[in-house]
Amino acid sequence: MATLATSQARSTFWSSLAEALRGTQQDFTEGSISRAIFLLAIPMVLEMLMESLFAVVDVFWVTRLGSNAIATVGLTESMLTLVFSVAIGVSMSTTAMVARRTGEKDPHGANTAAVQAITLGVGLALLMGIPGYWLAPRLLAAMGAPADLVQIGQRYTAIVLGGSISVMLLFLNNSIFRGAGDASVAMRVLWFSNIINLALDPCLIFGLGPFPALGVTGAAVSTLTGRTCGVLYQFWILFRGHSRIRIRREDLMIVPRVMFSLIRVSITGIMQFAIAHSSWILLVRIISSFGSGAVAGYTIGIRVFIFVILPSWGLSSAAATMVGQNLGAGRPERAERAVYLTALYNMLFLGAVAVAFISVPEWIVSLFTSDPAIVPFGVNCLRIVAYGNLVYAFGMVMVQAFNGAGDTVTPTIINAIGFWLCEIPLAWLLAYTAGRGVSGVFAAIPIAESLIALMGLAMFMRGTWKRRTI
Numbered sequence: 001m002a003t004l005a006t007s008q009a010r011s012t013f014w015s016s017l018a019e020a021l022r023g024t025q026q027d028f029t030e031g032s033i034s035r036a037i038f039l040l041a042i043p044m045v046l047e048m049l050m051e052s053l054f055a056v057v058d059v060f061w062v063t064r065l066g067s068n069a070i071a072t073v074g075l076t077e078s079m080l081t082l083v084f085s086v087a088i089g090v091s092m093s094t095t096a097m098v099a100r101r102t103g104e105k106d107p108h109g110a111n112t113a114a115v116q117a118i119t120l121g122v123g124l125a126l127l128m129g130i131p132g133y134w135l136a137p138r139l140l141a142a143m144g145a146p147a148d149l150v151q152i153g154q155r156y157t158a159i160v161l162g163g164s165i166s167v168m169l170l171f172l173n174n175s176i177f178r179g180a181g182d183a184s185v186a187m188r189v190l191w192f193s194n195i196i197n198l199a200l201d202p203c204l205i206f207g208l209g210p211f212p213a214l215g216v217t218g219a220a221v222s223t224l225t226g227r228t229c230g231v232l233y234q235f236w237i238l239f240r241g242h243s244r245i246r247i248r249r250e251d252l253m254i255v256p257r258v259m260f261s262l263i264r265v266s267i268t269g270i271m272q273f274a275i276a277h278s279s280w281i282l283l284v285r286i287i288s289s290f291g292s293g294a295v296a297g298y299t300i301g302i303r304v305f306i307f308v309i310l311p312s313w314g315l316s317s318a319a320a321t322m323v324g325q326n327l328g329a330g331r332p333e334r335a336e337r338a339v340y341l342t343a344l345y346n347m348l349f350l351g352a353v354a355v356a357f358i359s360v361p362e363w364i365v366s367l368f369t370s371d372p373a374i375v376p377f378g379v380n381c382l383r384i385v386a387y388g389n390l391v392y393a394f395g396m397v398m399v400q401a402f403n404g405a406g407d408t409v410t411p412t413i414i415n416a417i418g419f420w421l422c423e424i425p426l427a428w429l430l431a432y433t434a435g436r437g438v439s440g441v442f443a444a445i446p447i448a449e450s451l452i453a454l455m456g457l458a459m460f461m462r463g464t465w466k467r468r469t470i
Helices: 002-022 033-065 067-103 107-134 136-142 147-162 164-180 183-206 216-240 256-288 292-328 332-359 361-366 375-386 389-404 409-433 437-462
Strands: none
Touching (some): 002 183, 067 107, 067 389, 136 147, 164 216, 164 292, 256 409, 375 437
């Protein structure tokens, strides 16, 4: 009897996995919550795993070019986080709006929200990308880069920042698919983009075959090419494909009421992530005072950390979709249960990752570099930051739950307290006043995340998010 039950459970698991990967027509406002989370989370986790590969693949090859090249990537990525903050802020608002309309069984409303989001995203990306391209050398210098690093890295920075529109649209279009419950489509887009990036990276960096040897600039060109191809694929699916959401000619118009609502929610959404990401920029600025080796070690450590954080983010995004659709369907209690269950799964995942990061950080960092001036910093970064994995996992789901409900104000307040009033001052005090150096900066990260998780839980339990309209 037990053997039969085990066999049936395995069959159910594999059939659900196959359904999650190929795409499902599951109504996420009905049936098993665990199964709904599974069907959403699997493709979202794999999607974010693919997104994290953009960061890890680049730094894997760039480490062969020396510490200045690695530092260029690190400094540029810290500036690009502002683009990410805008992209993610608008994307979270878009997911909430599309999910709410989907839960209300209003496909035209979902299409309208998608068109407003794309229009807004293109405008914002151009406002950031054009200045970023022309001001790249000055921006690197402002981040504390020495003259030789600016000379080596300015073209990389110009291409990465100038290509902000590909970052924006890749995030934004996938948020439309996720809000509609088409997580498998978003996953396939990132697979497609990464295959191109994986193939082009070594070719353009080292000049393999007919390709020119562009050095660190080649990493920027390959990543931009991969992302751009992914965006073109997204638009094909949105306008010609067979996903849950398909934009038609009659949807192509600006609807002021919907656009205003999206902008209103997006402003605090952008502020939410701008606060978080600007804190990373300030952390890099503090770390850069300890030399390019420290920045390079931090870059490797954080890139590895992002590699697992983005899949974890994908898992927590399942909570956002569940909250949005179930609030739209008038089922707030189901949304609440989904959030707590997703938080448990996320803690189990990042807890397992923490064990690896704390146990064998030297081996992990050695996969990227053996430079004795860099390795100690990378090892310390991984080990210290990993101590906060459990609270980070829980806090991430809480924040995503608010975002899924369209409440981007609460996470903004939480982030302002956690990052600006706690993390940055504490990093400065530990690094300089307490004399802990770079390790003090790293220690400030899990401390701040613990505070954010506690505030998130307290605000979530108040339940005001259940009455949010969007």
